[in-house]
């Protein structure tokens with residue numbers, strides 16, 4: 001999947017898991033702000049192609065690469081393709097995540113391994129693969145979950161442990177990369193209107209002080225802030241945008 005040839009004023013961006021939901025909104029927002037954006041997808045090639053075309057219609061540059069975040073080789077290959085296509089990386093967003101539910105007595109080994117592989121190991125390996133290609137002063141942004149780390153939900157214990165791991169992970173990675181001026185931060189959304197919450201949106205909206213769930217574009221706005229100059233003194237932090245859901 002291709003891109004136009006005009007040059008961006010901003011450094012290249014790479015979004016892991018950008019074909020749908022929050023990731024797709026981040027791709028669109030970063031492209032609108034002048035970043036040439038590579039993004040990965042796993043099972044949604046049609047949505048990935050649609051997104052590339054939508055970005056290009058708006059005058060931006062995007063490039064889609066199939067890469068399963070559970071596959072370390074695929075992650076490294078995606079980074080190589082991104083760098084080959086748009087150059088060294090100034091912004092990395094690690095968004096790919098999966099939610100499988102099951103109480104402690106029922107959750108399957110397969111679902112446990114999938115969530116650990118994508119939501120924890122995949123996040124770590126994605127960042128690790130980008131490190132040799134990050135420009136000094138680059139921004140690394142993960143996507144955690146405020147609800148997952150601050151409340152308990154029956155059947156979500158594995159998802160909760162993965163998102164808690166990410167909030168911890170960014171602190172160490174931030175210190176590892178600080179000498180290069182690279183910031184590493186974790187965005188923690190509350191309930192957002194995406195496929196991940198299909199079927200639960202009314203209930204989630206009713207439980208929110210603002211009486212609505214969030215829009216993916218609202219999380220993309222926070223991602224854009226962390227990718228921009230005004231956030232350069234923020235690192236190792238987890239920033240929440242949850243409409244007050246956990247208050």
Ligand SMILES: NC(=O)c1ccc[n+]([C@@H]2O[C@H](COP(=O)([O-])OP(=O)(O)OC[C@H]3O[C@@H](n4cnc5c(N)ncnc54)[C@H](OP(=O)(O)O)[C@@H]3O)[C@@H](O)[C@H]2O)c1
Nearest residue numbers: 017019020021022041042043044069096097191192194196
């Ligand atoms: N929605 C919420 O309320 C909410 C709240 C807090 C945190 N989050 C977190 O925000 C992130 C995005 O969630 P979302 O709601 O936008 O989810 P979504 O609508 O289900 O979209 C998930 C995205 O991640 C990609 N993805 C999933 N597994 C992947 C894999 N193995 N390899 C590569 N890409 C993969 C999907 O790509 P394909 O379709 O191509 O497979 C898709 O682009 C997740 O980390 C999620 O945990 C969401």
